[in-house]
Amino acid sequence: MTATAARIILSLAIVGLTETAVLAYMVIDRVRLLSSGREITLPVVPVDPRDLFRREYARLSYEVGTVPVRLLEGPRPRTNAAFYVVLQKTPDGSWQAAKMTRAFPREPSPDRIVLKARTTYAWPGSGSSETAVRLRYGIESYFVPEGEGRKLEALAREKKLATLLAVDGEGNAAIKGLVVDGALQYEEPLF
Amino acid sequence: MSWYRHRVERDLARWQTAGWVSEAGASAIRAELATRRSALGVAPIFAMLGAVLFGCAVMSFVAAHWTAMSKLARLALLLACLWGCYGAAFSLFRRQLSAFAQAAVLGGIALYGASIMLIAQMYHMEGNPPDAVLMWALGALLAAVLVPSRPALAASFVPGVAWAVWERALAGVAHWEFLALWAAAAIAAAWLGWRPGLHLAAISLVIWLVPLGFFLLDHHAHWIIAAIGALTAVGAAAAGPAIDRRIAASAALFAYAIVVAFAGLYLLAFVDPLFERATDKSWTPQLVLLSFLTLVLLLAAMLWAVTSNNRGALWLAYGGFALEVFSLYVKTFGTLLNTSLFFFIAALMVSVLAWTAYQLHRRSPPAEITA
Numbered sequence: 081m082t083a084t085a086a087r088i089i090l091s092l093a094i095v096g097l098t099e100t101a102v103l104a105y106m107v108i109d110r111v112r113l114l115s116s117g118r119e120i121t122l123p124v125v126p127v128d129p130r131d132l133f134r135r136e137y138a139r140l141s142y143e144v145g146t147v148p149v150r151l152l153e154g155p156r157p158r159t160n161a162a163f164y165v166v167l168q169k170t171p172d173g174s175w176q177a178a179k180m181t182r183a184f185p186r187e188p189s190p191d192r193i194v195l196k197a198r199t200t201y202a203w204p205g206s207g208s209s210e211t212a213v214r215l216r217y218g219i220e221s222y223f224v225p226e227g228e229g230r231k232l233e234a235l236a237r238e239k240k241l242a243t244l245l246a247v248d249g250e251g252n253a254a255i256k257g258l259v260v261d262g263a264l265q266y267e268e269p270l271f
Numbered sequence: 272m273s274w275y276r277h278r279v280e281r282d283l284a285r286w287q288t289a290g291w292v293s294e295a296g297a298s299a300i301r302a303e304l305a306t307r308r309s310a311l312g313v314a315p316i317f318a319m320l321g322a323v324l325f326g327c328a329v330m331s332f333v334a335a336h337w338t339a340m341s342k343l344a345r346l347a348l349l350l351a352c353l354w355g356c357y358g359a360a361f362s363l364f365r366r367q368l369s370a371f372a373q374a375a376v377l378g379g380i381a382l383y384g385a386s387i388m389l390i391a392q393m394y395h396m397e398g399n400p401p402d403a404v405l406m407w408a409l410g411a412l413l414a415a416v417l418v419p420s421r422p423a424l425a426a427s428f429v430p431g432v433a434w435a436v437w438e439r440a441l442a443g444v445a446h447w448e449f450l451a452l453w454a455a456a457a458i459a460a461a462w463l464g465w466r467p468g469l470h471l472a473a474i475s476l477v478i479w480l481v482p483l484g485f486f487l488l489d490h491h492a493h494w495i496i497a498a499i500g501a502l503t504a505v506g507a508a509a510a511g512p513a514i515d516r517r518i519a520a521s522a523a524l525f526a527y528a529i530v531v532a533f534a535g536l537y538l539l540a541f542v543d544p545l546f547e548r549a550t551d552k553s554w555t556p557q558l559v560l561l562s563f564l565t566l567v568l569l570l571a572a573m574l575w576a577v578t579s580n581n582r583g584a585l586w587l588a589y590g591g592f593a594l595e596v597f598s599l600y601v602k603t604f605g606t607l608l609n610t611s612l613f614f615f616i617a618a619l620m621v622s623v624l625a626w627t628a629y630q631l632h633r634r635s636p637p638a639e640i641t642a
Binding site: 085093099103106200269 | 346349353357360376379386387390392394395396406414417418438442
């Protein structure tokens, strides 16, 4: 093999390996989260399906996706930067936002869990107001086989849909499956 | 026949009549032109388009979210296609078919981007979407530098700009991080000695720079952008020979700087008032001032473009002039009568300039040719 050929095969291999490593990291990180994260179930409030780029998906909204500003403790998060929301378990087994902080809060209680969130909304000036901010936890899209989107949407409209989530120690959340009428329906295989 | 050959043919006839070029010389020039093959062969272009379409096909195939295929099978398919592209690139490079090899590299980059999106879809990831686009841009840039690959470099500018635009839309910040990625890509273009790559770098920077005024200081900082553009244009004009000794780029730099300066003034005059809460007409004197400034900028740009034989800048200035006049006509200065007055004054100004230029041209002797 000539020196040029060796150089080309080496550079193509580096490009391929780097790109494969990025893709593998995405998958491994997710599988780790899904298999070892703490499980919680969050009820879904629906919006609408279809993503231009990625075919059919369900747009999932959560009650904890809208949080009153007064729950913020400490400095305001920067727009679109990650911050943390502490959820508190309610007596009926659901979850409710208890507080928001910019730094990671230590919440050892089993009735509480920390989720990482982002928002594009500008934070209102005064913290005493009742205004609420809309948050994203990264669990708002659920991709489904073509044609299934509307079915899921209809289910959620009758308030029977919930997501089973895995949450890791840093507040990252991933959708593990969909719960319809209290029964786990779509369970996501790891691979 | 290319436009260049067409022009040379026309000039040759004239030079031959004048006796500057001999019959033999003219035939030799024609023969040389005839043997020169177009640098833009159709085969590599189709190969590149084919590579992009191939990437789209795989993307849609997996995006259909086949329940029949396990996640592992889908991952394996994506990785197999990715490595297939780079493998094909290697074998094509070895057979000296470098244009087709470059198409295969481009296909690999397209598949890499598609794989990021599709893995995110498979695992319902959302996170911060611009991060995914950044990973794509970096992958393309890596290929551009290592292989080295011009199409990969061109491809890296697209997700690079998309990253900045998206992050800005979400976070509402200036997004200075873009400059680091941009500098890396621009250096790569210079290192590859690829002129179109430098143009792409300039265009990306203009796309990032022009809306920057919305994200600085009080969100109305377009004057800073206009000033940056105007100063760069003056710098490119003044230091032209010094720049061109290193790299023949002063003419292009001047043209892009004029675009930035004009865009800054245009945003200040026509777009910025839309965001003002008060809807009073108090900005009319400001509009008059900005319009005159814009006209002065464009006339100066045209003057310099003609003097330095900068065709690109001249046409851009014409375009800016047309856009400005049209926008002013639609906007009007309070009343139609005032608008008419403005155009009348501007017309007088330009006419006086035309007359002055003509007088100067008539009096000055034809330039001596210096060898």
